[in-house]
Amino acid sequence: MTDTATLQFSDGSPAVTFPILTGTMGPQVIDIRTLYAKTGKFTYDPGFLSTAACSSAITYIDGDKGELLYRGYPIEQLATRCDYLATCYLLLYGELPTRAEKDDFAGRVTHHTMVHEQMQFFLRGFRRDAHPMAVLTGLVGALSAFYPDSINLNDAHQRDISAIRLIAKMPTLVAMAYKYSMGQPYIYPRNDLSYAANFMRMMFATPCEDYQVNDVLVRALDRIFILHADHEQNASTSTVRMCASSGTNPFAAIAAGVACLWGPAHGGANEAALTMLYEIQAQGGVAKIGEFIAQVKDKSSSVRLMGFGHRVYKNYDPRAKLMRETCYEVLTALGLHDDPLFKLAMALEKIALEDEYFVQRKLYPNVDFYSGIVQKAIGIPVQLFTAVFALARTVGWIAQLNEMVSDPEYKIGRPRQLFTGAAPRNVRPISER
Ligand code: CMC
Numbered sequence: 120m121t122d123t124a125t126l127q128f129s130d131g132s133p134a135v136t137f138p139i140l141t142g143t144m145g146p147q148v149i150d151i152r153t154l155y156a157k158t159g160k161f162t163y164d165p166g167f168l169s170t171a172a173c174s175s176a177i178t179y180i181d182g183d184k185g186e187l188l189y190r191g192y193p194i195e196q197l198a199t200r201c202d203y204l205a206t207c208y209l210l211l212y213g214e215l216p217t218r219a220e221k222d223d224f225a226g227r228v229t230h231h232t233m234v235h236e237q238m239q240f241f242l243r244g245f246r247r248d249a250h251p252m253a254v255l256t257g258l259v260g261a262l263s264a265f266y267p268d269s270i271n272l273n274d275a276h277q278r279d280i281s282a283i284r285l286i287a288k289m290p291t292l293v294a295m296a297y298k299y300s301m302g303q304p305y306i307y308p309r310n311d312l313s314y315a316a317n318f319m320r321m322m323f324a325t326p327c328e329d330y331q332v333n334d335v336l337v338r339a340l341d342r343i344f345i346l347h348a349d350h351e352q353n354a355s356t357s358t359v360r361m362c363a364s365s366g367t368n369p370f371a372a373i374a375a376g377v378a379c380l381w382g383p384a385h386g387g388a389n390e391a392a393l394t395m396l397y398e399i400q401a402q403g404g405v406a407k408i409g410e411f412i413a414q415v416k417d418k419s420s421s422v423r424l425m426g427f428g429h430r431v432y433k434n435y436d437p438r439a440k441l442m443r444e445t446c447y448e449v450l451t452a453l454g455l456h457d458d459p460l461f462k463l464a465m466a467l468e469k470i471a472l473e474d475e476y477f478v479q480r481k482l483y484p485n486v487d488f489y490s491g492i493v494q495k496a497i498g499i500p501v502q503l504f505t506a507v508f509a510l511a512r513t514v515g516w517i518a519q520l521n522e523m524v525s526d527p528e529y530k531i532g533r534p535r536q537l538f539t540g541a542a543p544r545n546v547r548p549i550s551e552r
Contacts, residue, residue: 124149132158144179161535167352173360173526177210177518178351185434189349190214198441203344203511204228204314207286210349210518225314231287232308232317234295235265242299251506252381254296260374262288270368272524281369282517289510290314294321297503315341318510323498335452336497339445343490346438347508349515355379355386359516360523361532369520376516377509383425386512389491389504392426396464397501404459405466416476426488427471433481442489449496464492 122139135157140148148171155161164170179188187194190209197206201215208216208224216224241261245254262284263270269281291308298305298321306321316332319340324330350356358379363372380386399411414422429436450456468484471477487508494504523529 122147126154126158128158140174142174145181155535161537163537167357172352172357172532173523173529175351175519175522176213177522178349178515180351180431182429182431182433185432185437185440187350187437194346194437195441198342198345201345202313203341203348206345206348207514210514211282211521227283228287228314229308229310231284232291232310234288234291238265238292239295239305242295245299247300247302249300251293251296251300251503252377252387252509254299255292255506255509256374256378256381258292258296259285259289259377260371263368263370266370270370272363272366272368272372272520275525278369278521278524282514282521285370285373285513285517289513290318291321293503293506293510294318296506297322297500300502313337313341315344319497333452335448339449339493340497342441342445343493343507344511346441346486346490347511349512349518352519353385354382355512356516356519359520363520363523364529364532366531369517372520373513373516376512380509380512381505386487386505386508388425388485389487389494389508390501392488393491393495393501393504395425396460396467399467400460400463404463408463408467408470412470412474412476424467424471424477424482426491427477427484428480428482429485432483432485435483436485438486439484439489442486442493443484446489446493446496449493453496455496460495461492464488 122141123136124139125134125136127134135154137154138150140150142148151162162170177190179191180186189197189206190213192209192215197209201209204225205216205221207228208221238258238261242254242258245257266281266284269277269284271277295305304326306324306326308317308321310317312320312332316337319332319337320330322330352360355376359372359376362375363369383391399407402411411422412424414420415424450458450461455461468488471482471484477483490508491501491504494507495501499507
């Protein structure tokens with residue numbers, strides 16, 4: 120028998136009963152889709168604190184346990200036994216690839232890494248000092264103008280081509296945005312390199328000097344990509360779903376995701392965390408941590424410890440654990456343990472993990488705290504951090520978009536509201552206002 124929930128009203132209206140849906144794991148869900156039709160009432164849940172906006176079979180998070188699964192596989196296993204392209208395949212198609220499937224997929228991605236030559240003229244319209252996320256939002260949106268043969272959201276084949284194009288071209292676009300900001304020539308992709316190594320080369324090589332690929336750094340970047348590949352219904356993913364629910368094209372929907380990710384409460388946190396470290400450094404470094412923490416605790420200051428806390432994880436973010444490991448590996452490989460900025464980050468981490476304020480509120484370092492440090496060590500400029508996050512998350516956005524479009528229950532997203540504005544009134548002539 121299906122479980123049900125009955126809603127009683129204190130105003131004498133008749134009680135209504137709703138089915139309760141049970142997923143494979145996680146909280147049960149009260150199916151209130153008929154609430155408005157039955158009662159003329161809406162539910163009120165700004166910030167979606169208690170609302171499941173869709174059903175999904177892609178990513179599962181248990182925030183209390185600190186557990187993250189992609190298609191049932193623990194993130195710890197994926198990060199240590201698979202590479203990013205295998206993870207992309209898993210997210211998109213539901214299963215880990217066989218050797219032949221992996222080779223085929225990697226080949227398809229590799230052969231789509233170049234962007235339309237005209238793209239560089241589009242890029243030229245931007246100021247050189249523009250924020251890379253502003254540029255990337257534009258470039259990704261512009262893909263729909265450059266690849267009109269894969270913009271039909273309702274055509275599964277076109278969606279698949281747009282998926283491959285997006286995954287393949289994001290590293291090229293991010294690297295182009297970086298090169299443009301530096302005034303350096305663009306470096307074309309090279310098909311004999313891995314996904315992460317190719318990105319690093321497009322970032323750091325110049326026509327006068329090739330980039331020497333360092334395996335530790337390539338592995339670190341590949342891990343950053345895996346850990347950021349999907350995270351169920353977060354703000355940017357919900358934005359992509361909402362945007363695509365109108366039937367717009369995949370490139371436009373992913374551009375909306377990029378725009379949402381930019382915010383400091385979401386993907387912008389890695390940049391904000393590094394900016395925070397620089398500020399503390401400028402004020403005196405480790406000696407000033409106490410003062411800074413006092414500011415964070417002061418509710419009137421609005422200062423937050425960036426890179427700490429998470430809406431869902433009320434335990435250590437499992438991605439942060441893996442990223443912390445990578446962070447130490449990279450700092451060791453580059454001999455950066457004594458770098459003042461990294462020392463400061465480690466001191467901040469230690470104090471925050473022991474301080475009653477953070478312990479009580481279950482505010483642990485999140486993945487962005489460490490990924491910012493790793494990216495900085497690799498040589499990626501702080502302003503580009505969120506663009507790297509967007510590159511990695513693109514596959515998750517696409518997988519979620521595909522899932523939504525294939526769901527027979529999907530409808531255009533259209534939340535309702537509790538109206539608190541003026542009741543009907545008449546426009547008076549301007550002389551009487
Ligand atoms: N520093 C100081 N206090 C904090 C922080 C922080 N980073 N995060 C939460 N708190 C406090 C907050 O003031 C509140 O205290 P009180 O109960 O005394 O009023 C309590 O903890 C609960 O905070 P909240 O704002 O209700 O929590 P939330 O779930 O709405 O916010 C968050 C989650 C990620 C927006 C928030 O923790 C935050 O702003 N963190 C810093 C930004 C950051 O690192 N974001 C990256 C998230 S991970 C990447 C991703 O998945 O996008």
